[in-house]
Amino acid sequence: MFYREVGDFKTSYAEDQQTFPIAFDRWRYYVVIAVAFLVIPFIINDYWEKSVLLPFLVFSIAAIGLNILTGYCGQVSLGTGGFMAVGAYACYKLMTGFPELNIFFVVILSGFVTAAVGMVFGLPSLRIKGFYLAVATLAAQFFLVWLFNKVPWFYNYSASGQINAPERTVFGIAVTGAASPSWATYLFCLVFVFALAWAARNMTRGPLGRKWMAIRDMDIAAEIIGVSPLSTKLTAFAVSSFFIGIAGALYFSVWFGAVEVTEAFGINQSFRVLFMVILGGLGSIFGSFAGAAFLVLLPVFLKNVMVGALGWSTAIAANLELVIVGGLIVFFLIAEPHGLAALWRTAKEKLRLWPFPY
């Protein structure tokens, strides 16, 4: 009824090409943004911040990053955890090395550092393809984690091998460290998510994104029609690593405040982000959000039900979670290989025609 293009006349090319061509979608988007920026900061509490909202925001960035590489450019990566570690440690070194530098720029600079590292590990992708590349990215994962574990310079020679985020402020309000208020950390991450998601959406529908997709669909054919595999694959690695590095930096500095590299950025973290991308939908920005939300909320939900309501031990809950997540991955790949984003698209198609079947 209300979900229609009918009567919504486009008078310019820009209007015709906008991200949300349907008026209802556009308004829904504004409402979501308004709620996220203007309502949630006032009602947020510590539990929601630490176990739902910050994980969701941080993993959304990581998932968008991996989606750019895997979903848009077709290069499967199992090194996400390692790249997040690069972001986190770059953030730590910059925070402690330049205490007067604003944390906002520190996070962005960590993104650039990670992008550089990502490009180095992306170089083999020109020779190695498919599964071979997926396994090759494991080299990045294991090597980087080992590096941050074994070279004391990275953790400033601290005895525990942990890195701890010192307190940093934005406009005089602490966003890292123990004393930071919930709403401030939330807003700080939200600004990054909003800006990066906007950038990713517009990048993927521009010339860069089209090149990525051409390489994904068939790299040789793309090369023949004039898409340079070198620059295309490397930009995909760079942009993806930039996103993942920022996610890692926020993960460390804002969300946890203290991390130990093997525990926080192990191979399981890589799989977690990969699953978000698969469940959410490969090659979809909305899908990255949906996947991140799903995999952040599912453990919280299962834990509340099984440990909280039924009183089972956490070990059982953790194992059941693995079973359910693994089962869901297989189920999704069979039933809907394009993930939650495809369900969303189908729902929108149906809505446009509703109440008529055709």
Next chain:
Amino acid sequence: MSDQLLFSIEAAINGLMTGILYALVALGFVLIFKASEIFNYAQGVMALFAALTLVGLQKGQVPFAELINAIFGTNIHEFGWEMPTALALLLTIGVMVLFAILVERIVLRHLVNQAPIILFMATIGLAFFMEGFGDLMWGSDIKALDIGLPKGLSETVDQTTFEWFGYGFFIDRLDVAAAIVAAVLVTALVLFSQYTRIGRALRAVADDHQAALSVGISLRLIWVIVWAVAGFVALVAGAMWGAKSGVQFSLSLIALKALPVLMLGGFTSIPGAIVGGLIIGAGEKLFELWVGPLIGGATENWFAYMLALVFLVFRPQGLFGEKIIERV
């Protein structure tokens, strides 16, 4: 001979023994990849699951004991019997065959003709499922596995080498036993694929799916057989690793090492898996011995992957892999 050289030889021999076990896991990958072009990430977890099942059956554990206790408030843990190892092995093989049938029924059948990467991700999902399922079924504590293989320092090797070089090599008898078992298994597999009807069908499917179908070979049956054989290989690998270092979660991570082995050897080559395993096994031990102390140790975590990565840049199809030809 200088001490350094002797240490290196000892490390290399121990590395080769470990390499055989890597090769064993890699073999499971190759079997499945050749027959169905599925890159089975779950192979490592299959080894873990098989080993868990073997221990559980042997010790007479009640499956899902913790879950049952949590739901019904009971307190059961064990049936209270000790099963003979041979019987437990047979039953575990049965479980792995059942697993193969279920995987084909529930997962593979629905994913025919999907892109290889989708199948790969499905096996990652399967790996997570199995990991949780195995722990749920048998408990997540570290279990000792004893299947009657000899253990400990090999006296004979120690004595002989001492007489020869004036320095006794430390070689675990279990490693030797594992190497022999692996060698027997590989020979058996080669004979099986060369001289039996099913083996010939397997090779036909590996060669050309369409042609195999058109001469009346049932792909589904072949898949079940291949997964069952891979399950059996996983059981052997899991039992060996389990006997060596206890059955625990890290088993599936060790099995991840089979991936660089495969990359080095080529995905489609059985000899490649074995040679790759030996190179990686010996290489990582020697690297740790020579370079490890200079850069902080624990290089075994990543050496195999880096070696494979560097190697692949120069030879993308691996040592024995078929040359990759790409067409538009």
